[in-house]
Amino acid sequence: GQNIDQPTEMTATEGAIVQINCTYQTSGFNGLFWYQQHAGEAPTFLSYNVLDGLEEKGRFSSFLSRSKGYSYLLLKELQMKDSASYLCAVRFYSGAGSYQLTFGKGTKLSVIP
């Protein structure tokens, strides 16, 4: 089966840096995704890692260690609009040429002035 853990809630200050961790256990691993979801809206894609290392995309960076089953999302220069839920999702091979995503429960980030 698939198991993904991430903290339920975090609070950080505007302008600061915050790191959201995600650990996973899965078979047939084929990549790890981070999504941002504002309340009442669908998730939007932030980043994708399939190889070990750091992927940087503007204020957002994502890191993956496959051997440790660990990833983190780093948000720099936090803005109030970054207040949202951040979902860690693992893609795995489900057989017959198909892939699926399993989502963690999400980390609700609150950015305070």
Next chain:
Amino acid sequence: GAVVSQHPSWVICKSGTSVKIECRSLDFQATTMFWYRQFPKQSLMLMATSNEGSKATYEQGVEKDKFLINHASLTLSTLTVTSAHPEDSSFYICSAFRDPYEQYFGPGTRLTVT
């Protein structure tokens, strides 16, 4: 711009009626689409994988006779909630991979059953 659309964005229906939700890939063909359900303050739960030209694959615990999925073309999948009940009220989201690395979600459909 949006690459996956859903219609309607919200719907209110009476208990016992059926509701159809459409999911379209706008500028690409999707042989596979995914349907998720999200209850308030919870994460997305995969309901089923919709396969063009064949039967959908349902996750454990999802009633295939209640949630009918039809993937009749490479750009359209539909989810029909049959004989809806208040406990079916939720946020339904579809998605598709435009390329192997990015999965795009539709804007979601909020269903309220009264």
